[in-house]
Each structure stands twice: as C-alpha cells, then as structure tokens.
Amino acid sequence: MVVSNSSPLLNLAxxxxxxxxxxxxxxxxxxxxxxxxxxxxGKGKPGSKAIASATWVHRHTVQNQHLVxxxxxxxxxxxxEAIALALEQNATLLLIDETxxxxxxxxxxxxxxxxxGILLLAKKRGLIPSMKEEIDKLQHKAHFWVGAQLAEKLLxxxxx
Numbered sequence: 001m002v003v004s005n006s007s008p009l010l011n012l013a014x015x016x017x018x019x020x021x022x023x024x025x026x027x028x029x030x031x032x033x034x035x036x037x038x039x040x041x042g043k044g045k046p047g048s049k050a051i052a053s054a055t056w057v058h059r060h061t062v063q064n065q066h067l068v069x070x071x072x073x074x075x076x077x078x079x080x081e082a083i084a085l086a087l088e089q090n091a092t093l094l095l096i097d098e099t100x101x102x103x104x105x106x107x108x109x110x111x112x113x114x115x116x117g118i119l120l121l122a123k124k125r126g127l128i129p130s131m132k133e134e135i136d137k138l139q140h141k142a143h144f145w146v147g148a149q150l151a152e153k154l155l156x157x158x159x160x
Contacts, residue, residue, distance in 0.1 A: 003029045004095035005082040006037050011115045011144055013047030015137040020122050022056045031081035035059045075101050086110050123158045131158035
C-alpha cells in the first residue's frame with residue numbers, strides 16, 4: 001500500500017507525469033486533508049483536475065486524530081495525516097517531499113520516497129527520456145526549487 005502527501009501528487013500532476021504513480025503502484029491512498037487541499041481548495045489550479053479525475057487515487061479518513069494532533073506540532077496537516085494514514089494502513093511506502101516530514105516518517109520506520117525518487121525510477125525504467133527535462137519542468141511549471149548540488153546529484157544518479 002502506498003500513501004501520498006500533497007507535494008508528490010501535485011508536482012507530478014503539474015508536469016503531466018501523474019500516471020507514473022499509477023504505473024508503479026496501481027493505487028495511491030491519501031488522507032482527506034490532502035484531497036481537500038489539492039482538489040477542493042486547489043480547484044482550478046494546475047494539476048487539480050488531473051488528481052480529481054485519477055480514479056486510482058483513494059481517499060481515507062484518518063482514525064488516529066491524537067497522533068495527527070501530536071504530529072501537527074512539527075508538521076502541517078497534510079504531512080501529519082499522511083504519516084498517520086501510512087501507520088494505520090501499514091503502508092509499504094510514503095510519498096513525501098518535505099525534509100521535516102521525511103525525517104519524522106523515518107523516525108516511525110516508514111519507507112519513503114518523493115517526486116525525485118519517482119522520476120529517477122521512471123528514468124531507470126525508460127519511461128521518461130530525460131531527468132534534466134523533468135527537473136526543468138518542475139522548476140518552471142511547478143515552481144519546485146532544486147538546488148544546483150541536488151540537481152547535479154540527480155542527473156548523475158540518472159546517468160545524465
């Protein structure tokens with residue numbers, strides 16, 4: 001089972017690579033707060049329509065609101081509910097980009113990857129022609145900041 005926070009879904013949707021998640025995982029599970037952020041509050045924004053129409057994205061109501069409240073002392077609502085849902089559902093993977101969220105997920109021994117991990121996997125499987133092009137799209141279309149050192153590391157990992 002794969003659970004996602006907002007950022008990987010939105011970033012991949014904006015650069016028109018959302019289908020990679022379906023290809024890799026068949027179904028992606030998200031907490032209600034992530035759905036509300038991306039689809040309801042995000043209505044009309046880039047990526048929102050693609051996420052709303054992805055029938056393979058399944059919404060869940062997180063049961064452990066005490067854990068969510070505790071996590072929200074460090075993280076935003078989406079990250080908190082995504083981590084809580086991953087724990088409740090015994091997820092095999094959490095999709096999350098934010099550094100602090102990744103750190104907290106690691107403290108719960110939750111396996112994680114993010115937008116770049118998905119794109120690297122796609123490159124290695126021959127599903128995208130160029131990691132550099134995807135990084136450029138993320139920077140220009142999704143306004144996803146990528147430092148020069150990280151970009152260089154990603155390109156080396158992709159064999160570019």
